[in-house]
Structures are given as structure tokens and as C-alpha cells.
Amino acid sequence: MTRTDPLVERMRPFGTTxxxxxxxLAVRTGAVNLGQGFPDTDGPPEMLAAAAEALAGGAxxxxxxxxxxxxxxxxxxxxxxxxxxTRDPDTEVVVTAGATEAIAAAILALCEPGDEVVCFEPYYDxxxxxxxxxxAVRRPVTLRPGPAGRYEFDEAELRExxxxxxxxxxxxxxxxxxxxxxxxxxxxxxAGLCREHDVVAVTDEVYEHLVFDGRHVPLAGLPGxxxxxxxxxxxxxxxxxxxxKIGWATGPASLVSALLRVKQFLTFVNGAPLQPAVAxxxxxxxxxxxxxxxxxxxxxxGLVAGxxxxxxxxxxxxxxxxxxxxxxxxxxxxxxxxxxxxPARCGVVAVPTQVFYDNRDAGRHLIRxxxxxxxxxxxxxxxxLKRLAA
Numbered sequence: 001m002t003r004t005d006p007l008v009e010r011m012r013p014f015g016t017t018x019x020x021x022x023x024x025l026a027v028r029t030g031a032v033n034l035g036q037g038f039p040d041t042d043g044p045p046e047m048l049a050a051a052a053e054a055l056a057g058g059a060x061x062x063x064x065x066x067x068x069x070x071x072x073x074x075x076x077x078x079x080x081x082x083x084x085x086t087r088d089p090d091t092e093v094v095v096t097a098g099a100t101e102a103i104a105a106a107i108l109a110l111c112e113p114g115d116e117v118v119c120f121e122p123y124y125d126x127x128x129x130x131x132x133x134x135x136a137v138r139r140p141v142t143l144r145p146g147p148a149g150r151y152e153f154d155e156a157e158l159r160e161x162x163x164x165x166x167x168x169x170x171x172x173x174x175x176x177x178x179x180x181x182x183x184x185x186x187x188x189x190x191a192g193l194c195r196e197h198d199v200v201a202v203t204d205e206v207y208e209h210l211v212f213d214g215r216h217v218p219l220a221g222l223p224g225x226x227x228x229x230x231x232x233x234x235x236x237x238x239x240x241x242x243x244x245k246i247g248w249a250t251g252p253a254s255l256v257s258a259l260l261r262v263k264q265f266l267t268f269v270n271g272a273p274l275q276p277a278v279a280x281x282x283x284x285x286x287x288x289x290x291x292x293x294x295x296x297x298x299x300x301x302g303l304v305a306g307x308x309x310x311x312x313x314x315x316x317x318x319x320x321x322x323x324x325x326x327x328x329x330x331x332x333x334x335x336x337x338x339x340x341x342x343p344a345r346c347g348v349v350a351v352p353t354q355v356f357y358d359n360r361d362a363g364r365h366l367i368r369x370x371x372x373x374x375x376x377x378x379x380x381x382x383x384x385l386k387r388l389a390a
Contacts (some may be wrong), residue, residue: 010132017125018355022339031343032381034303034369035351037176037321041374043239044281044288051277059273065264067095067248067275074279075248082208083218085226091253094260097270098245099206099234102259103170104130105266106202106230106249109258111136115167120153122356122363124176124204136167140358143178145326150316151180155189162193168200169193171219174207174319177353177368181214181318191222200255201229206237206247209289211319212297220251230255235278237321238292240372246271246278296321296371299378303371306382310346311389321372324353328365330388335367346387 005012019036026033042048066072072089079085087093096102103126111117113135119127121140131138139161146152169190173182182190194201203219220229234247249259300317307314313326332338335352343349354363371378 010135011129014129014132018351022349022351025340025343026349029343029347029349031347031349032377032384033349034371034373034381035339035349037237037370037372038242039240039372040377041240043235043241044284046284047239047241047277047281050280051274054273054276059276061272063095063269063272063275065269066093066260067269068272068279071095071246071248071275071279071282074282075250078282079231079250083221085218085220085231085250087250088253092256093248093250094256094263095275096247096249096263097267098236099204099232099247100126101245101263101266102230102232102234102247102249103127103202103204104133105259105263106232106255107131107134107136107168107170109262110200110202110255111167114165116163116165117168117170118158118161118166118199119170120172120175121358122177122353123170124172125356127170127172128358131170137165138358139163139166142357142359142362143175143180144362145315148316150318151175151178153186158189159193162197162199166197166199168202170202170204172204173219174205174211174216176207176320177322177351177356178315178324179317179320179322181211181216183214184217187217187219187222191219191225194228195224199228201225203229203231205231205233207320208233209238210293210296210321212293212300213316213318216319227252228255230259235281238289239278239281241274244271244274244278246274299371299373299375302375302378302382303369306378306385307369309382309389310385310387315366317371321370322368323371324366324368326365327367332365334364339367347384348381 022035072093076087076089107130111134115136118139143151220231230251232249236242315324317323339352350367353366354360357363
């Protein structure tokens with residue numbers, strides 16, 4: 001007898017992603033889509049030209065499993081240049097199908113069923129799915145707005161999350177969806193617990209260059225953490241090429257080898273003509289990285305001002321593409337309902353952040369907006385958002 005729902009039990013809670021729903025709503029209503037975090041401009045011309053050259057030049061067959069040598073060398077040079085991290089490009093780097101595959105492969109490679117993963121909620125939705133696929137258990141630590149407005153976590157709650165079954169910590173900084181940049185003191189605390197409990201860290205640092213307030217500090221650079229950290233990043237966010245899905249993981253050879261053995265049975269390889277182009281982009285001068293961040297900062301500031309004028313309580317966005325806001329000043333009580341109604345009210349789409357929590361009540365009143373759009377798109381959204389105040 002055929003089951004009504006053939007999906008395995010553990011994956012049934014995962015339906016259509018909120019990004020799919022909200023992007024479809026934007027198309028259906030003609031609303032400005034500030035929900036899904038993808039840019040509406042192409043990346044640097046040097047990178048695009050290199051991709052076209054590679055495509056025309058025959059780089060269209062399987063690349064090496066760990067990634068082409070030029071990209072692996074570019075990744076290690078980039079980490080040394082910006083973060084002072086030294087890697088062996090032959091044994092300590094693997095190129096993946098975006099950061100999403102790197103995260104999934106890392107969790108599948110390192111977690112046995114029943115192992116526990118400490119993570120900070122709200123979290124990017126693929127984290128929960130990957131942990132579930134591995135048969136592991138989430139141990140979320142909730143980020144909450146503190147007295148100064150910025151997102152913070154409770155030290156006692158973090159310490160309580162660690163136990164005898166803890167296998168790894170999954171850390172995202174700069175953090176999606178909150179825009180939080182973890183401070184050096186917060187990272188030192190996390191590193192100390194990893195060392196104390198002999199835990200591996202998997203760090204999602206795709207927004208490493210998009211910091212507006214504070215400073216990005218890779219966890220792998222802290223004492224005793226290089227040998228127990230898989231550091232993940234990608235080209236998508238830094239170079240405005242989210243559809244290319246070229247990511248990577250770096251770390252000690254033992255952890256990279258474990259990830260690679262799983263990755264080979266997921267996508268095997270990907271993006272042959274795009275890998276040389278990303279290698280070029282990683283070597284761009286500092287002016288590209290600082291200029292890109294400065295442009296995003298301006299658009300953040302414009303959107304934050306517009307959200308505040310509309311009557312929302314805006315929380316600090318220290319980095320990433322995103323800013324979150326509290327809907328309660330406008331009488332909102334449920335972010336999902338608020339976001340579904342927002343296009344009709346003002347012609348703008350946002351994303352409810354409560355779907356990124358295990359503890360839904362902690363984020364029920366918060367919604368997320370993306371500001372990685374052209375300045376004129378942000379201006380139009382701000383103009384429409386003024387209808388809320390009216």
C-alpha cells in the first residue's frame with residue numbers, strides 16, 4: 001500500500017521555503033522584493049570576462065574533485081591576505097557547490113545520528129535541514145535584542161547547550177538573518193567552549209567582507225581553533241553572483257578530507273568555467289572589497305531610515321545584506337501574517353524571521369528586509385513603505 005506522503009518522516013517538517021513563497025508573492029503582486037537576499041546587479045567585470053573566456057576556451061568538462069588548482073591557490077592567498085590564515089592549497093581547501101553544499105557535506109561527514117549541534121537561532125534554513133538529514137539534533141542558542149538593540153546571546157544558555165553528545169558548533173558571522181557581527185569577546189567564549197569540550201567548529205563566513213560596524217574575526221584564527229575549524233565562504237555574496245554557486249571550505253587536512261568524501265557523492269564537481277573567474281575575483285585589489293561594502297552601507301542606511309519613518313522599530317544591522325525590524329509598533333503580532341499582507345498594504349515584500357527559529361515566539365514579531373538591491377530600488381521601496389505610517 002502506497003503511503004499518502006512518501007517523504008521520510010524526519011524531513012516532513014520541511015516544506016516549501018519561505019523565500020520561494022515570498023518571491024512568488026512579489027511576482028504575483030508586483031511588489032518590490034526585499035525578501036530574498038540576492039543582488040540585482042552583476043559582479044565585477046573582470047570576473048565576468050574571465051568566465052566568458054573560460055567558457056569559450058574549453059573549460060567545460062569535469063574539474064578536479066577538490067576544485068581547479070588556480071582557484072584553490074586563490075582561496076588560500078585570499079585567506080592569508082585578509083585574515084592571516086595559512087593553508088595548504090593541495091590538502092586544506094575544497095571547492096563546493098556554494099556554501100550550502102559545504103555546510104551540508106560538513107554536517108553529514110562529521111555527525112553520527114544522535115550527535116548534537118550547537119547553533120545560534122535564528123539560523124539560515126538549510127542548517128536545520130542538514131542537521132536533520134544527518135540524524136543529528138539541534139541545540140539552538142537564541143539571539144535576542146539586548147538593551148542597546150543589538151542581538152546578543154546569554155552566556156549561561158550557551159554553556160548549557162554543550163554536553164557529552166555535542167559534536168560541533170555551527171556559527172554564522174556576519175549573521176543571517178539578524179545582521180549581527182559576533183564580537184571578539186563572544187568568539188573567544190565560543191572558542192573556549194570548543195576547546196573545553198573537544199568540539200569541531202563549522203563557520204559560515206559568506207558575508208566576511210560585508211561588515212559595516214565592528215570587525216570580522218574568523219574563529220579559525222583564535223588560539224587552538226585552526227586545527228578544529230572548517231571555515232566556509234563563497235563567491236556569491238562578495239561578488240554578486242549568487243547563481244554561480246561556487247563556494248569553498250578550508251581547514252585542517254583531516255576535516256577537509258572528511259568533507260570531500262561526502263561532497264563527491266553529492267554534486268561531485270560543479271561550475272568548471274566559473275572557477276577560473278572566481279580565482280580572478282579573489283585577487284581583485286582592496287578597493288573592490290571596500291568599495292562594495294561602502295555601497296551596501298549607503299543602501300542599508302537609506303532602508304533603515306525608511307523603515308524607521310514607516311513606524312517600524314529597526315534593529316542594528318552590523319553586516320550582511322539584511323536588516324531586521326520589530327512589527328509591534330505598527331500593531332503587528334505575527335510576522336508571517338504581517339509579511340503576507342505587506343504587499344497589499346504598501347507594495348513591498350519582506351521575510352518573517354520566526355521561520356528561522358526553533359523557539360518561534362522569540363522571533364514572532366521580527367521581519368527581515370534585504371538591501372542588496374540597486375539604489376533606485378531601495379528608494380522606491382522606501383517611498384512605498386511610507387504608506388504604513390499613513
